[in-house]
Amino acid sequence: MTVSAPDAASSPDREDHLVAGFAALAIAIHILEAAFPSPMPGVKPGLANVVTVVVYLRYGIRTAAWVAMLRVLVGSMLIGTFLSPTFLMSATGACASLVVLGIVGSLGRYLVGAVGLSLAAAFAHMAAQITVAYLVFIPHPAILSLTPILMTAALIFGSVSGLIAASVDGLLRSGDGRGK
Amino acid sequence: MRLVRPGDMVVFVLAAGLVGASYAYFWGPRAEGDTAVISVGHRPVAEISLLEDATVPVEGLIGDSVLQVEGGRIRFIDSPCPGRYCIHMGWIDRTGEVAACLPNGVVVEIRGGHREFDAINL
Incomplete structure (x- = not known):
């Protein structure tokens, strides 16, 4: 998305605008969330993932990946954790949840909706983070003993985000219907 | 459009099972010291x-x-x-x-x- 001669190859197209808009929304949520105190490192609602799931449902995995990656990158720069352990964990978590989104999403849109996608993504996110925390930062069994708590958090927050994503997606769909 | 679809419930049950298993595995019976x-x-x-x-x-x-x-x-x-x-x-x-x-x-x-x-x- 370079700003130069307005030829077709380099000028932002519709998808670029979409990605930028959704990424900005996700980054705002990400930063708002970072401002809230967390009961435990690694436990936070992950409401920014609502954006990822909604974008995935509406525009597919490519756009969702752009939005998620931009969120992690820009969010970490704004919060000040770029290239820190937090950044590595968040990037790995985002990658893992995108992969799982793609897999679970391909099972059939009418079978698995936003809640299932969000739950699966939350678990992938958590599993990737625990793995990175254990293998890279603190190779001590005590980290693994946190797994049940973190998984419980993933279950609760994944379901909540999923319900939010499902209703947002529903509202957007009905909005589409009226627009046409 | 319903918020929760059948597959969602399946995913939820699997996820809850995984949580239960993680409690059993990581917080289960521990080694006794001597x-x-x-x-x-x-x-x-x-x-x-x-x-x-x-x-x-x-x-x-x-x-x-x-x-x-x-x-x-x-x-x-x-x-x-x-x-x-x-x-x-x-x-x-x-x-x-x-x-x-x-x-x-x-x-x-x-x-x-x-x-x-x-x-x-x-």
Whole structure:
């Protein structure tokens, strides 16, 4: 998305605008969330993932990946954790949840909706983070003993985000219907 | 458009199962230790086996604490402290578990077996 001669190859197209808009929304949520105190490192609602799931449902995995990656990158720069352990964990978590989104999403849109996608993504996110925390930062069994708590958090927050994503997606769909 | 679809419930049940399994796996039965190290202050004063039942008096900073070993477990049964927290701690038997009488400076830690934690932060 370079700003130069307005030829077709380099000028932002519709998808670029979409990605930028959704990424900005996700980054705002990400930063708002970072401002809230967390009961435990690694436990936070992950409401920014609502954006990822909604974008995935509406525009597919490519756009969702752009939005998620931009969120992690820009969010970490704004919060000040770029290239820190937090950044590595968040990037790995985002990658893992995108992969799982793609897999679970391909099972059939009418079978698995936003809640299932969000739950699966939350678990992938958590599993990737625990793995990175254990293998890279603190190779001590005590980290693994946190797994049940973190998984419980993933279950609760994944379901909540999923319900939010499902209703947002529903509202957007009905909005589409009226627009046409 | 319904918010929750059949597949969502399947995913939820699988996820809940995974959470349950993680509790069982990571917080399940732990290794039992076979010795207890008794320290007064920062100095270890004795290491006793938990395989033999015994009653062990330990001279602490303000008096004698009495420890009881029975069936691979150990507990404080008496201590000259005001709160008696050490006694209320009850039996300990897992490697890494600690019972302490801070006023008397007596600390008991289970050793041996497979060590799982070196600190528990509640």
